[in-house]
Amino acid sequence: KQEVTQIPAALSVPEGENLVLNCSFTDSAIYNLQWFRQDPGKGLTSLLLIQSSQREQTSGRLNASLDKSSGRSTLYIAASQPGDSATYLCAVPLLVYNNAGNMLTFGGGTRLMVKP
């Protein structure tokens, strides 16, 4: 059974800091890994999707890396801003379904607060 863990569970930083969020998964046979953002009481917004053949993806101030062999992914946020305050979730496809993988297993999330 695939298990996804995110560390830390919560993080509070001053504005302007660069930060790293961690995601680990127990089985490296994944098709892809996705990072999402969730604002309080809201749905999820996809930030970055990394296919298994890729090592990283970048979007603006966000950079996500994937190391399948070690079962790890990191989300790097550069020059953090108060608007980045949200919960960040990583997700991988459920193992039992050997398809293109749109049934997801999520980590517990990292709740980020960026203080002005």
Place this chain on the structure above:
Amino acid sequence: ETGVTQSPTHLIKTRGQQVTLRCSSQSGHNTVSWYQQALGQGPQFIFQYYREEENGRGNFPPRFSGLQFPNYSSELNVNALELDDSALYLCASSLGLTIDGYTFGSGTRLTVV
């Protein structure tokens, strides 16, 4: 192009009652996946509907059931509600069985008292 819409946004039910939650998929999408997110946790996969058939199911009891209509909108039904069913219920739509364009709705907040 409209996104994924869920209704209602909030509701309160009493233990033992039944509830129906609704999800309208994004235009052009034919797959709907449902998730349960308890407070402070990540979403957990409930089931997925593809072309009106259940295509996969997570570790949820049979009192969680679903339906997909010809227009690809979907319903999640929960019978015999328990206090632990209190959660944010999210649906996501996509085209086919790929992760491309996977779009979440804003969710329905269910409180069971």
